Amino acid sequence: MTVTTSDIEKAAEVLRAGGLVALPTETVYGLGANAEDPAAVARIFQVKGRPPSHPLIVHIGDAKQLDDWVEEVPTTARLLAEHFWPGPLTLVLRRGRRVPLEATGGLQTVAMRVPDHPVAHALLSAFGGGVTAPSANRFGSVSPTTADHVRAELGDAVEFVLDGGACTVGVESTIVDATGEIPSILRPGGVTREDLEAVLGYSIAVSSASRVRVPGQHPSHYAPRARVVLVEPEKVVIEAEQAQELGHQVGVLLPTSIAGAAVKAHAVVAVPPSVAAYAHGLFGILREFDQRGCDLIVASLPMEEGLGLAIANRLRRAAGPRPS
Structure with a gap:
């Protein structure tokens, strides 16, 4: 528009x-x-x-x-x-x-x-x-x-x-x-x-606990309605299929390391091949899983370098403990 x-x-x-x-x-x-x-x-x-x-x-x-x-x-x-x-x-x-x-x-x-x-x-x-x-x-x-x-x-x-x-x-x-x-x-x-x-010209730290409050520090943040579970890349398929067998409507963020792998789940989205494309599409993908009726999302963390650090941060927050 x-x-x-x-x-x-x-x-x-x-x-x-x-x-x-x-x-x-x-x-x-x-x-x-x-x-x-x-x-x-x-x-x-x-x-x-x-x-x-x-x-x-x-x-x-x-x-x-x-x-x-x-x-x-x-x-x-x-x-x-x-x-x-x-x-x-x-x-x-x-x-x-x-x-x-x-x-x-x-x-x-x-x-x-x-x-x-x-x-x-x-x-x-x-x-x-x-x-x-x-x-x-x-x-x-x-x-x-x-x-x-x-x-x-x-x-x-x-x-x-x-x-x-x-x-x-x-x-x-x-x-x-x-x-x-x-x-x-x-x-x-x-x-x-x-x-x-x-x-x-020098290294800087990523602070996990700061004296300064800033946006995005809540334990649960950037979270879809579906619960997010993070596992190692090689365990994504088995974790998703087990959850699907237990009656969950499972959405899978399929990592690039196992691209093309067959997985029995309600919805499967392949992680974009470039980290910039992944960052660009991450929130849209999480929304898509909600729109398709998923109640559980299985994903893994990318390498925490470059934009991968930001993506990993968002996924960890999305998987954080929800308010009761």
Whole structure:
């Protein structure tokens, strides 16, 4: 669908009026609100069913605007912004006065990003401010990568949906804690650890337990309705067939190492041969299993390098313990 100038202006007016706009980014679709309007930000939490202690990402139109939103920009943060913005990288920095605590989950840090999508850029330019935009889905469920995903899940709870087509990256941004001297990855995503290290010139850690709360850290996240079970690649077929024999409607993510293997299951989807294609299609595949009536999904983790690190993170969260 082509987004017109009229669409952009209407979406900007919705934001100015305190409403919610679903907007495409290169990663996933976001549920956007005026970042400086506490009441509008609160509506995001209400619509998503998201705990108010979970901080949001503030999207801005240009790296030059960063100083307007944060207390200070360390040299390392500026270096990363110069190399990866616009793009799927989020930097956690000290909150400036412009950012309400409602957007940060009560923290004195704020997550900032410049998205790399022409529709998002056009909206941010027309609106003229920052937009808080977590993924446009119910809290904990599979992130949307098309406008149809947004409409199916949130319906008329969103005043306006900008349909910019399918997201190109398909997994969320990489979140980096840039508040200290040595940055660390709080959530793997569209910018790989290897890319970050090439720019920084040294190794950085992926933090499993951080003092900074950021999106995507809940034990169960990115989860379809079907329960997800992770096994070693060579055990996928036997695990799936045993579950099918026990009466489950099983969906199988067939790893590339056993591509073409015959498996008795309700639905079988082959893992795309390239890691970029896998990241791009992951959330759509999980949604497909739900749509086909699966109640159990059997999958394995990819090699945790490059974008494989982000894919493995999403699958682990999808397989995490569900709230009772």
